[in-house]
Amino acid sequence: MSLNMDRETSAFTFKGGMLPMTVMELTSADPEQIRAQLAGKVSQSPAFFQHTPVVLSVEQLDEPHLALERICAVCRAHKLLPVAVRGGTDPVKQSAWALGLGWFPPQEARPRAVEDTSLAAIEPQPEPQPEPAPASAVGRIYRGTVRSGQQVTAPEGDLVVVGAVNPGAEVLAAGSVHVYGPLRGRALGGIHGDRQAGIFCQELHAELLSLAGNYKRLEDIDPRLLNHPVQVQLRDDQLNISSLG
Amino acid sequence: MAKIIVVTSGKGGVGKTTSAAAIATGLALRGNKTVVIDFDVGLRNLDLIMGCERRVVYDLINVIQGEAGLNQALIRDKRTENLHILPASQTRDKEALTPEGVEKVLETLSQEYDFIVCDSPAGIEHGAQLAMYFADEAIVVTNPEVSSVRDSDRILGLLASKTRRAERSEPPVKEHLLITRYDPNRVTSGDMLTLDDVREILAINLVGLIPESEAVLRASNQGVPVVHDMDSDAGQAYADTVSRLLGEDVPLRFHEYQKKGLLSRMFGGGRR
Numbered sequence: 001m002s003l004n005m006d007r008e009t010s011a012f013t014f015k016g017g018m019l020p021m022t023v024m025e026l027t028s029a030d031p032e033q034i035r036a037q038l039a040g041k042v043s044q045s046p047a048f049f050q051h052t053p054v055v056l057s058v059e060q061l062d063e064p065h066l067a068l069e070r071i072c073a074v075c076r077a078h079k080l081l082p083v084a085v086r087g088g089t090d091p092v093k094q095s096a097w098a099l100g101l102g103w104f105p106p107q108e109a110r111p112r113a114v115e116d117t118s119l120a121a122i123e124p125q126p127e128p129q130p131e132p133a134p135a136s137a138v139g140r141i142y143r144g145t146v147r148s149g150q151q152v153t154a155p156e157g158d159l160v161v162v163g164a165v166n167p168g169a170e171v172l173a174a175g176s177v178h179v180y181g182p183l184r185g186r187a188l189g190g191i192h193g194d195r196q197a198g199i200f201c202q203e204l205h206a207e208l209l210s211l212a213g214n215y216k217r218l219e220d221i222d223p224r225l226l227n228h229p230v231q232v233q234l235r236d237d238q239l240n241i242s243s244l245g
Numbered sequence: 246m247a248k249i250i251v252v253t254s255g256k257g258g259v260g261k262t263t264s265a266a267a268i269a270t271g272l273a274l275r276g277n278k279t280v281v282i283d284f285d286v287g288l289r290n291l292d293l294i295m296g297c298e299r300r301v302v303y304d305l306i307n308v309i310q311g312e313a314g315l316n317q318a319l320i321r322d323k324r325t326e327n328l329h330i331l332p333a334s335q336t337r338d339k340e341a342l343t344p345e346g347v348e349k350v351l352e353t354l355s356q357e358y359d360f361i362v363c364d365s366p367a368g369i370e371h372g373a374q375l376a377m378y379f380a381d382e383a384i385v386v387t388n389p390e391v392s393s394v395r396d397s398d399r400i401l402g403l404l405a406s407k408t409r410r411a412e413r414s415e416p417p418v419k420e421h422l423l424i425t426r427y428d429p430n431r432v433t434s435g436d437m438l439t440l441d442d443v444r445e446i447l448a449i450n451l452v453g454l455i456p457e458s459e460a461v462l463r464a465s466n467q468g469v470p471v472v473h474d475m476d477s478d479a480g481q482a483y484a485d486t487v488s489r490l491l492g493e494d495v496p497l498r499f500h501e502y503q504k505k506g507l508l509s510r511m512f513g514g515g516r517r
Contacts, residue, residue, distance in 0.1 A: 147398045147401050147402035147405075148396075148399040148402065149398075149399040149402050150402045164446075164448065166395075166398050167395055167446075168398065168399065184446075
């Protein structure tokens, strides 16, 4: 009982969190110079400037007084939201607080050489970045005929086959399976349980279709759909095959 | 350096040995120094089809194991100049066929011959894989029926992955489709897959089409490769195949249903 009451009376809880944060490492205190560079970046990658929170780092600057208010205004004009300042002198800390920004102490024992002033330097960089984004969007592209006895797998993402999947062949993907050609073998999508995965092909004659463990055999497929372009989706644990033509 | 051609199929009984014998003979008749090797250890047949079964003393395994020299084992064909046969062993264990041994034999033969034709055993096991391993080109023999097509498809997958060329990332083995036992009448009546069905699934270059023919069985039993019988449709079809292998452009024959004319019905001519 008391537990319930506690829950009702508390308006929030504090939790620790590690959020990816873009640090804008300033190498100039001149608002006009910053404005000019930002204008160039916006045209290069407009998607990045969508009210993105940034931390202004002034560690590399040797100026005791900063036109912090003007710098913040320049940032906001380019749809960057300064949320805090890192480093700098005591007056810088005071003016950050006055502007309603947080202040972080300078990062210790950190390599000083930040020579890269290109876009990469201001782009969000979450620490573990195993692969560039385009590579994970499409797991694997296979060009050619998948022949009887061959197995082509995309353990991550989608599998795209540009060619035929012959009888006795098997194509598998963690995501969806796309076959630009006749599908005559076995196709299994969502092999790790992704229920959103689908199977797409230009000519359906599959021995077996499976999505997230639910399957249909050739025998179970409506003969009217055979040899037609189709898509296969999972609906209420049932494979739903519909014509794409 | 010789060109190494493997005749393979996966499925048994589709006409590998008949085709290997006919093609090797055809190549030799065109003036190419040719040797045909039987890789079917334990089930050797090539010597029978070539009509040299009574002259076999040593075989491929003897050579590999150093019990005989290559020249002792090679049998010179009686009818055709430039043609030699290297028979398989009927008694030995097929495990005696080692990759190193085969490589050495092929290398030696390569110095002297223009073409080395390897007659593969059926299946996809050791012997079949070894027959195709060193190949530059492959003739995939297929009958117009579903199980043969599926097995050929399997073999094509192996040719693309389990050959020396694939393992060394060299230009891939050149694949040729040879359709045998094709009967246009049965294709028309729907009993057999059509030429287009087979080509669509296997998706490789067609090098020849051999019609179902009495001449083939007769040739096998007589031990005379059918390509010698140039009066027969099968003999002509194999000769066409050899021409295409040599890079010539020859129109396809024997793939269309032909109504028998009155004369041929009366005199029993036409297909023999």
